[in-house]
Amino acid sequence: xxxxxxxxxxxxxxxxxxxxxxxxxxxxxxxxxxxxxxxxxxxxxxxxxxxxxxxxxxxxxxxxxxxxxxxxxxxxxxxxx
Numbered sequence: 001x002x003x004x005x006x007x008x009x010x011x012x013x014x015x016x017x018x019x020x021x022x023x024x025x026x027x028x029x030x031x032x033x034x035x036x037x038x039x040x041x042x043x044x045x046x047x048x049x050x051x052x053x054x055x056x057x058x059x060x061x062x063x064x065x066x067x068x069x070x071x072x073x074x075x076x077x078x079x080x081x
Contacts (some may be wrong), residue, residue: 001026002056011062027052 003011006026013025024032034050054066 001030001052001054003054003062004056004059008061 008014009023009025011025011027013023013028015022030052034052054062
């Protein structure tokens with residue numbers, strides 16, 4: 001996925017200021033699918049190695065949220081917790 005081709009809200013998700021409801025972005029949905037270890041049809045995956053490739057020039061705006069994955073905890077921290 002090319003993070004520069006979509007907005008930050010579309011990539012990571014956003015909180016609705018009026019209702020306080022969180023909407024997942026593309027990256028959060030992909031990560032969630034890998035954590036659940038299921039394919040698009042809900043079947044268990046047998047391959048345990050999954051890669052998500054962010055293809056495109058590194059930009060300080062979108063890479064800042066991924067810094068939490070690159071530290072010692074290796075945990076992605078988004079606004080929704």
